[in-house]
Amino acid sequence: MKRTRGTIALAVGALIAALGLPATTAHADTTTPRIDLRVLVVSDGGPATDAIAAELETAGTPYTEVDLLRSDRPVIDGDFLADTADGTPRGRFQAVVLPNDNPFPADSTEMAALVDYEQAFAVPQVDAYTYARPEAGLQYPVYGGYSGSLDGVRAQVTPAGRAGPFGYLDGAVPFEDNSPTVGESYAYLSTPVAGADFTPYVDAAIPGQSARGSLVGEYRHDGRRELVVTFVYNQYQQQFRLLARGIVEWMTGGVHLGASHNYFAVHVDDVFAGDDRWDTELNCTPGDVDCPQGEGTPDPIRMTPADVDHATAWQDRQDFTLDLAYNGAGSVDHRQDNNGADPLADRFIAERAQFRWINHTYSHPFLGCEQDTTVVPWRCATNADGSTKWVGRNTISDEIATNRVWGQTNALPLENGELVTGEHSGLQVLPQQSADNPNLAPALADNGITWLGSDNSREPQQRQVGPATTVPRYPMNVFYNAGRAAEQVDEYNWIYTGRAQGGSGICEDHPDTSTCLPAPLDTATGYADHIVPLETRIGLGHVLANDPKPHFIHQSNLAEDRIAYPVLDGILDGYAGLFADSTPVVNLRQKDIGAELKRRAAWKAAVAAGQVTAHRVGDTVTVEAPAGVAVPATMPTGTSRAGSGFGSAYAGGLSGWTTSAGTPLTFDLPASATPPAATEESPGQSSATRSAPRTRVPAGVREPVPYTPEPADR
Template identity: 80%
Template sequence: MKRTIRTTALVAGALIASLGLPAGPVHADAPPPRIDLRVLVVSDGGPATDAIAAELETAGTPYTEVDLRDAGRPVIDAGFLADTVDGRPRARYQAVVLPNDNPFPAGSAEMTALADYERTYAIPQVDAYTYARPEVGLQPAVGTGYAGGVDGVRAEVTQAGLVGPFGYLDGAVPFEDNSPTVDESYAYLSTPAPGADFVPYVQAAIPGRATKGSLVGEYRHDGRRELVVTFVYNRHQQQFRLLARGIVEWMTGGVHLGADRNYFAVHVDDVFAADDRWDTELNCTPGDVDCPPGEGTPDPIRMVPADVDHATAWQDSRDFTLDLAYNGSGSVDHRQDNGGADPLTDKLIADRSRFRWINHTYTHAFLGCRQDTVVVPWKCATNPDGSTQWMSRSEIADEIATNRVWGESAGLPLENGELVTGEHSGLKVAPQQPEDNPDLGPALTDTGIAWLASDNSRDPVQRQVGSATTVPRYPMNVFYNAGREAEQVDEYNWIYTGRAQGGSGICEDNPATSTCLAAPLDPATGYAEHIVPLETRIALGHVLSNDPRPHFIHQSNLAEDRIAYPVLDGVLEGYDGLFADSAPVVNLRMADIGAEMQRRAAWRSAVDAGRVTAYRVGDAVTVRAPDGVAVTATMPVGTRQGDTDFGDAYAGTLSGWTPAPGGTLALALPPSAAVPGAPAGSTADTEPVVTTAPRTRVPAGVTEPVPYGAER
């Protein structure tokens, strides 16, 4: 969503003269100015401004980035910040984000221009990471507060923060501590300076003292407002993810393009079928392609009716719905082998309305190249001329259509446009099959497939395949071939330890693998003590990142020891402990996730091409976008679109995708929404612009994020 400035600087005096920029504050009797809904991010390359820019990008909020390290950047002067349009003063940016309270040299004309701009148009400023000192309304951290690491600290939102920009939180803001050997956080904790108009929004206990120090707070001075952040972070850390939404809401007054919600969906693959079991002696899965043909004895894992009862009770307790990706032949084969009996199918069909259902193909066939499994790893079979042998268009279509007919005859509530192929087959898979099966796209078109699941770990970008658009899914590291905790730990140990320890050596071959183990996990405790917390943290990180992509597991994980539930419980319990009821997890089905991602891509393309403009004049917001591109926006409760309410309630605001008839969307803000253009805070004589901010510390664990699963 950014527009990075790379143009040559212009002369400030000439611009001011030519644009007729107002020389002082916008007075109450003057027409309200136009405030463009775009954020100015001034970056020094540090992780904090990068994190805020990433939040804006993901949400779809337009911003312009000026990199202070770029010798060719424009000068930030009055002409860069404001002008006049149709006789009305215009502020080009609704908010300013700086690396700290003043990243410019002492006496800088650019900082003076910014301060004047903020004062004139009531534009808020975010100090992304700054030192606690009187210039930002705080007592010096050294001597009266604390300067140091805050790994594992449990901060809290103050009452002012809860009734203000962070009201979507439940109160606690825990800081990550993924490794005892790496510094991951650093903060300057301090109390407000005597006489300062400073309100802490997030605070933590000052070590060795009975008082609490501010981590995030608002400082009002000289007709300006600053959000003062005194801890460092990167875009991935949980503490930032929790506060990112509130930072944006504060700087925009809750009026901005883009939206941020927390999504979680879980697909359960192979329902009605059985999954082959990991052999702890052979270190492979008999019956599957990772075991040489004939080696070992297959020992399938399949749910039973009691597992269905557990799943429905769990869903009720969590107010959550699982998506079951089914293979009809699993039931047909089971009945044939058991005299027509299949209690699992009978139970699932009886409870079919309790779940969402996805076509997973009839037999779970591999829909890519024809696999030569005589060798491990398998390879694509070839014709005499060396060309690849492919599963045919008609065979693929038959797998899809037959399973659809089976599901319809069973009364499953299907969305016929959704499809998950077995192992995401048909799509490219490195290294054996570096391209899609050329017959896949036509077969998808033949069967009317609109949404096709892909594996996010190897195919993360949404793309078109025939009539279908892919929906990348996150694989959970809860293995398909494990129904018991001991099997999961044994396979995990084999994959993620070195050859000298009896492992696969994958970490030696690929040191970037983030889940490597220094030593094998204890078979009795490794699952609960290591794998569950790790997978919980990874999945919760996705939930907090405004990422709608679903996660996937397998029916085997709901059977026997039901090993998926501790992870799912960890995600949902952890979420509930962090967020207020106003910000529930959004649990979408696959088609809705695909549509959300598709709308985002269209919006991003329009914004990046400069085809979206939006501004506010008083209580009126106008958005212009290309016809047919839905607008994403966040507005205060009470906002109206014509005669109807705008958007849907989430996290104390209204947001959603809204068509712009004829390319223009007009919104009316409620009277309670603050009107920009009026001076904020004191209008006393202008005080000098503060001196350059002291250099702050950034620990190694922020510049190089500590990977999940670091040795503890």
């Protein structure tokens, strides 16, 4: 028997009566309940519930976490889950996430309260990682199923999954296999219990059989809906990142605060300049500060007109736009040395509309302290009294202004408020410079700079520098001083091998902070076989994590062997093979990335301070937030606000930001947004009575493999 809206209301009335609330709710059978837009996450400290909580946190979706391991945690009972608001029955949570189908002791009153609540308010439950058993709508794995590793397995979204919450995917869900010696996944593959109302959304082949077993599926029973997940994961693994959006969309019915998109932007630094080349004999870069003064001969790498043509053709093929951080002096100096000729600049200027452009200062000087390069590593020069010598305000301001004028003279399409200083200089850089150059902020104000690029490996959080807000950028391990693959591998080997192997020893000194190598890579094959796949995986991981921060490389990487393209193609082609056309990569410029990060920070602060409330009554969503705070929301197609369409289409729904004026914001949902009904009865023992068995969590889930921190800007 299907549960109707009327029977839901009657159940709400029964629950409210059980709570002993005032008699004003006596007519609750005719009252549409209010459901707060907040998720309840009940955690046992495992990686699966932590991963779902992290997804909600990143998206800006409010949630309340109850840690079952804490003795001072609240008791989950009727009073905790529901009450009344202005005489209307109120459910405090729109969804419930549990570690498994029943993490409580047998016959637990807390599990019984959750069952009553889910039935009364038609609230769905996610079983973050549970054993396949009849209580979850599945056969025990011993009956023709499978328990074990799925490392390297290619799971698949079923037709029902593509027609439902996972329609933003093309179909494939590859499981990671990053290490041959560490288990990185574990799953229970099984088929539904005979007669159960169970719909698999993601499945995989059961080893040795023609049948496929469910990994993610919906189980409807006893007036409840459960999303049953039978594989373990952490928040970084690709298989979870692919499915995270669908899990949230399923539990919220596509109606929730917060939003998630897949972003990718690439900044190319030092355009028009030349980048000094790594010396494979000296293991340093002549002309730069990592080589002792006078050692080696500088051999700069600089793009050619053919490289510009390749870049424009690549952009057309990938439907992607690069951001070029340029140094005008690079062209001026080249013309002075070549009788006024600079074919590279001429070609770039002719194709200027094909790219986005960022001021990277005129001559790329170091704009922090004055550097003493008589020692390696360099140090800050000091005055007689021991104080730091700083590059002056006028010098910084002139570098910004002169480069802007050069760009405007050549009609580059600039955003004058954007800036990336050479090497992110002027900002603090440890260990040599522990504070910003005090002259930086005034110089930024002199030039109206509002968005300042920073190095995410040093400062992952946005901050204010005078009038500017930083935009952290991910450095890619495609080195600025390498134009050829063999040079890149040689330097990579030197950095990431031990001293006995001729390396820098950084892995021995800091074993937890490097992508260490057990042995040097082959310079002929190491780039394609090791570095490209690893950098692709890291970059694609950022794309799938709702992370808008840009990545940066250098113009040298688009020259000679054009070593950046295999990584960029790996990310974009890999993405295209996983996602439907409704879910494109979002490619923003620096100022828009900065604004997105800044809005998110303000929103999360308001949520954390308890200044945001939101609820749904029938087909109307109401949100209250402080004036001036932009509210992110995700709604179904057809949603309107104030009589107009809401948001932009993405991943099969609508999402966008709406700035609060301090008065309630209302959203009108389409009638199709009503959650589906659950069945009243289904075979199998009630999960409210028997707690779930323990499940296996391999080492590679507890600690992501391999450990791949962001490289520093070198």
